[in-house]
Amino acid sequence: MQILLTIAYDGTNYSGWQKQDNAITVQEKVEDALSQLLNRVVVVQASSRTDAGVHALGQRASFFAEDLRVPLDKLPMVLVGLLPSDISVIAAKVVPDDFNPRFCTEYKTYAYNIYNAPSPNPLLNRYSAFIPQCLNIEAMKEAAQAFVGQYDFAAFCATGGSAKTTVRKIFSCTVEKQINGLVTITVTGNGFLYNMVRIIAGTIAYVGMGKILPQDIKSIIMSVDRTQAGKTMPPQGLVLIEVGYPIYWTNHP
């Protein structure tokens, strides 16, 4: 029996999702909690390898367990009790054995938060990048639209990624100014390259500052040249919001 968890975390104190030697990771904490519960080694497979300092509200990870004695609807709160307070389990459901949380992904949604005000806000510091310069939101909205479509996004990919192709499809990209001063860039796509959302956010931020024009986005994409795009924004503004799967995978009886 394969169980798919929906996991939320504050990434501030972790070296990202993926388990590694000599660093504390979210995966390790989740596996520790499951191992404690099942009294054996448990390995989980996640949908996304979020970077150090990046947050999640809807990470997905699965594991196999014929030996689970906790009722499925109680599993999230039992795991919350075994996890540190900066990691939470939101939901648990059974999925088919041949489901793979990474490769079955239909879409992923990320949000990038910028706090745009004259002084920093200590209550938002942990979850946003601070830009004091007044941003042109309308120009940012226009720039965001230009990312929608299927393109070679090599200009928006940091070196060090392992992807076979740099072609990705962006389904939507929007910019919203919230009443608390946050400017939220929300991107949904079929997949993202290494640092892609943070480079898209940095490029849209440059448009907000007047350093790049909205109508230049298409030619930056076409250039396939990383140096044409904006800078990579810092990790604390990024949140993995949702990972979507085709309904035939997750509506398992």
Add this chain to the structure above:
Amino acid sequence: MQILLTIAYDGTNYSGWQKQDNAITVQEKVEDALSQLLNRVVVVQASSRTDAGVHALGQRASFFAEDLRVPLDKLPMVLVGLLPSDISVIAAKVVPDDFNPRFCTEYKTYAYNIYNAPSPNPLLNRYSAFIPQCLNIEAMKEAAQAFVGQYDFAAFCATGGSAKTTVRKIFSCTVEKQINGLVTITVTGNGFLYNMVRIIAGTIAYVGMGKILPQDIKSIIMSVDRTQAGKTMPPQGLVLIEVGYPIYWTNHP
């Protein structure tokens, strides 16, 4: 020349606002930054002594400085540079010498945030209390209304306060469910007793859980008996939002 600062902070790592021996406080950090800037001892007077773990977006504190060489409009960002990242200065303005940030207060607004969902949200943990039980928001709104008016709020006062009278006037008290799952209780009054907002929030939360009826609030107030009210909610849900002064104090030429 007296200068009034508007200060925001994440109170998680502080033993409250007020300076004390053997504990790290926000006041100490603000005075350290000002002392560093002016190269002499600076003492500030604040509007509110927020408790350990309580946050602020609009704390006010003033100091006297004939020797300030930084232009007033640059002062906030200069102080931000001298302060730790969990404290920020939002604004600075000149006020009359006989203005007192504590005693001239016309109103104060506090918000209390409850995260109401089946599982905790690690991105809101630091700034809210978690209640998994589904809350009756309409009943909470009705209960909040009952706090509006001038009453003896002794039932909503923890022991240890130093107030001469327990009569206070509440101008407004509202409950709003936000789209991110936060339930925000916002209270504005001419002043608050020790732990008063956290006890009001705990009482309104009890109404949400069905442990107290909205129509019982008035008799709980009239009882002047602390044991009749709900429990004191934890500090991390509380934010000092705003301190208001009569316009003749703060519109100083």
